[in-house]
Amino acid sequence: MNPMEVIRTAIFALRGNWLRSALTSLGVIIGIAAVIVMVSVGQGTQAEIDKLVSGLGSNRLDISPGSGRGFGGVRIGSGSNFTLTDEDAEAIREEIPEVQTIAASLRGNTQLVYAENNWAGSWQGVQPDWFEIDGWTLASGEGFEPGDYGGGAKEVILGEAVRRELFGDEDALGQTVRLGRVPFTVVGTLAPKGQGGFGQDQDDLVVVPLETARRRLMGSMGLPPGAVMQISLGVANAEDLAYVQGEIEALLRQRHRLQPGAEDDFRVRNIAEIVATRTQTTRLMSLLLGAVAGISLIVGGIGIMNIMLVSVTERIREIGLRMAVGAGPRDIRAQFLAEALLISLIGGVVGIALGMVGAVLVGKLGALPVALNGKVIGLAAGFSIATGLFFGYYPARKASLLDPIEALRQQ
Amino acid sequence: MSAVSPRAAVIETRGLRKVYSPGSEAEVVALHDVDLRIAAGEFVAIMGPSGSGKSTLMNLLGCLDTPTAGTYLCDGIDIGALDAEARAVLRRDKIGFVFQGFNLLPRMDALENVAMPMGYANVPAAERRERAREALAAVGLENRGHHRPSELSGGQQQRVAIARALINRPPVLLADEPTGALDSKTGEEILELFKRLQREGHTVVLITHDPDVAHHCDRIFVMRDGELHEDAAHRPGGTP
Numbered sequence: 001m002n003p004m005e006v007i008r009t010a011i012f013a014l015r016g017n018w019l020r021s022a023l024t025s026l027g028v029i030i031g032i033a034a035v036i037v038m039v040s041v042g043q044g045t046q047a048e049i050d051k052l053v054s055g056l057g058s059n060r061l062d063i064s065p066g067s068g069r070g071f072g073g074v075r076i077g078s079g080s081n082f083t084l085t086d087e088d089a090e091a092i093r094e095e096i097p098e099v100q101t102i103a104a105s106l107r108g109n110t111q112l113v114y115a116e117n118n119w120a121g122s123w124q125g126v127q128p129d130w131f132e133i134d135g136w137t138l139a140s141g142e143g144f145e146p147g148d149y150g151g152g153a154k155e156v157i158l159g160e161a162v163r164r165e166l167f168g169d170e171d172a173l174g175q176t177v178r179l180g181r182v183p184f185t186v187v188g189t190l191a192p193k194g195q196g197g198f199g200q201d202q203d204d205l206v207v208v209p210l211e212t213a214r215r216r217l218m219g220s221m222g223l224p225p226g227a228v229m230q231i232s233l234g235v236a237n238a239e240d241l242a243y244v245q246g247e248i249e250a251l252l253r254q255r256h257r258l259q260p261g262a263e264d265d266f267r268v269r270n271i272a273e274i275v276a277t278r279t280q281t282t283r284l285m286s287l288l289l290g291a292v293a294g295i296s297l298i299v300g301g302i303g304i305m306n307i308m309l310v311s312v313t314e315r316i317r318e319i320g321l322r323m324a325v326g327a328g329p330r331d332i333r334a335q336f337l338a339e340a341l342l343i344s345l346i347g348g349v350v351g352i353a354l355g356m357v358g359a360v361l362v363g364k365l366g367a368l369p370v371a372l373n374g375k376v377i378g379l380a381a382g383f384s385i386a387t388g389l390f391f392g393y394y395p396a397r398k399a400s401l402l403d404p405i406e407a408l409r410q411q
Numbered sequence: 412m413s414a415v416s417p418r419a420a421v422i423e424t425r426g427l428r429k430v431y432s433p434g435s436e437a438e439v440v441a442l443h444d445v446d447l448r449i450a451a452g453e454f455v456a457i458m459g460p461s462g463s464g465k466s467t468l469m470n471l472l473g474c475l476d477t478p479t480a481g482t483y484l485c486d487g488i489d490i491g492a493l494d495a496e497a498r499a500v501l502r503r504d505k506i507g508f509v510f511q512g513f514n515l516l517p518r519m520d521a522l523e524n525v526a527m528p529m530g531y532a533n534v535p536a537a538e539r540r541e542r543a544r545e546a547l548a549a550v551g552l553e554n555r556g557h558h559r560p561s562e563l564s565g566g567q568q569q570r571v572a573i574a575r576a577l578i579n580r581p582p583v584l585l586a587d588e589p590t591g592a593l594d595s596k597t598g599e600e601i602l603e604l605f606k607r608l609q610r611e612g613h614t615v616v617l618i619t620h621d622p623d624v625a626h627h628c629d630r631i632f633v634m635r636d637g638e639l640h641e642d643a644a645h646r647p648g649g650t651p
Binding site for chain 1: 496514
């Protein structure tokens with residue numbers, strides 16, 4: 001029997017029991033739609049993380065003050081004491097040649113005021129390399145002059161969110177903004193980076209020179225001289241990260257005069273590593289989602305198998321007759337396999353359409369990152385065919401092995 | 412026409428034997444060394460009470476089963492060596508089946524039922540329709556092509572089944588109790604149709620338990636306890 005004939009016969013058989021065929025397809029439709037939605041969400045989340053990684057840079061280390069011990073051995077949280085100084089940063093720059101860029105910084109929150117607008121924002125007091133390490137570029141203005149960093153110049157660069165809140169459509173450059181009580185001159189605005197990988201608005205900040213922050217914004221906090229809250233650095237080659245991390249730890253222990261066996265009073269973090277952990281978590285989640293979708297597809301496949309077995313039993317006499325008039329086992333097998341395949345293919349096509357709509361809806365209503373692409377759809381189409389073949393084979397084989405004499409005798 | 416036909420045999424068995432469950436306690440010898448020769452163009456009846464082995468013989472002659480021993484040449488081809496796939500091809504090309512219960516597919520109309528076997532013979536779709544129409548016309552049902560089996564009388568259904576059996580132009584027509592489900596008048600009409608087919612050159616083998624039906628044939632074989640004997644009293648030229 002030629003393939004066209006097989007397909008025609010299969011369509012004829014399915015039409016004869018169209019409600020049953022449609023309900024069987026529904027199992028596959030749900031399975032395929034689930035696969036598409038789940039995989040799209042998984043891929044979307046992964047893409048989001050990839051974006052985060054590329055935003056952070058993969059060859060970056062961050063040093064923050066460690067959790068120190070207060071009186072009586074009570075541990076106080078990380079960053080709550082000031083064990084790092086800008087001299088530490090300077091020492092690292094000089095002693096470890098692999099370190100390409102380095103910037104110490106301070107940060108805090110303050111009320112920002114311009115004319116009658118005000119906004120609660122956070123500020124960063126930084127050294128020159130910070131812009132490169134953190135991946136910022138200026139959207140307008142000249143930024144800080146080299147001399148501004150040492151002199152405590154009252155100049156500020158605005159993040160896009162702050163600029164929008166305070167100035168709207170107005171030009172911010174050259175205007176005066178108060179941070180708390182201190183007036184600053186706006187010397188630049190940052191190009192927007194958008195939402196960060198952890199969901200925060202990265203553009204909601206203002207940047208001032210480190211020395212300025214220390215004198216004008218942190219003054220009341222009684223910092224030790226030269227203290228900083230974070231040192232960020234960039235390494236030329238990502239392969240050197242582990243080595244550089246070790247060097248820094250050794251250098252800082254020496255500088256901080258820590259005895260062997262004493263705990264570090266600082267912490268070096270490799271953000272790329274943290275992100276890698278997150279990637280793994282996401283991958284696991286995608287796998288679980290995919291497994292759930294796969295299970296529903298298996299259930300759909302079992303539905304096909306079930307119905308095909310019923311169909312074979314119901315049509316034993318027809319099978320016997322077809323064999324008598326010249327259908328070989330191969331023809332019979334092809335016919336039933338084609339029926340199963342057709343059910344799953346129709347299920348696949350409708351399921352893909354439904355899954356695409358579903359993925360878009362999940363993205364819109366659930367505010368989840370969704371990546372819908374040809375790979376997902378190809379995967380789903382492949383799955384639907386595989387389901388039909390896998391679950392249709394056994395009933396088809398069973399039909400093909402029937403003895404025509406027995407089959408014809410069946411009432 | 413004589414018993415020793417000069418024409419080539421379409422069915423020839425030598426020492427044909429069929430044993431069910433051989434070697435076990437339930438062993439049944441259904442056929443005992445059956446020798447049978449049917450020449451092209453003959454109209455032959457195989458008679459016998461139920462349990463005599465005539466169904467077994469028919470299944471073997473129809474290439475639905477394989478013998479335990481002996482040879483069966485179907486139109487010159489030894490079926491003993493064939494697998495299920497090859498036997499299907501042989502049935503398609505050599506045998507037209509007519510059943511007691513017609514065995515039409517209920518969801519297909521008469522034309523589709525008649526055309527169905529051609530799907531396995533790879534007849535081009537365009538030719539199929541034409542041939543099915545001709546076959547229906549040959550059994551006198553040219554106006555019933557689009558009727559489903561449920562809309563046809565028993566006699567009409569059997570005519571559709573005969574048209575289907577003839578559609579791949581097999582040399583042998585194998586009819587198993589073809590009148591068994593019909594009233595006697597309709598049965599007569601079907602037997603007349605077989606006779607006409609014989610005159611047109613077909614070989615017809617009719618399996619029946621009914622002597623009245625068998626007497627329409629040229630030769631009668633009788634099965635009894637797995638053995639086949641020709642009924643000498645019923646010979647062409649002899650007195651029926």
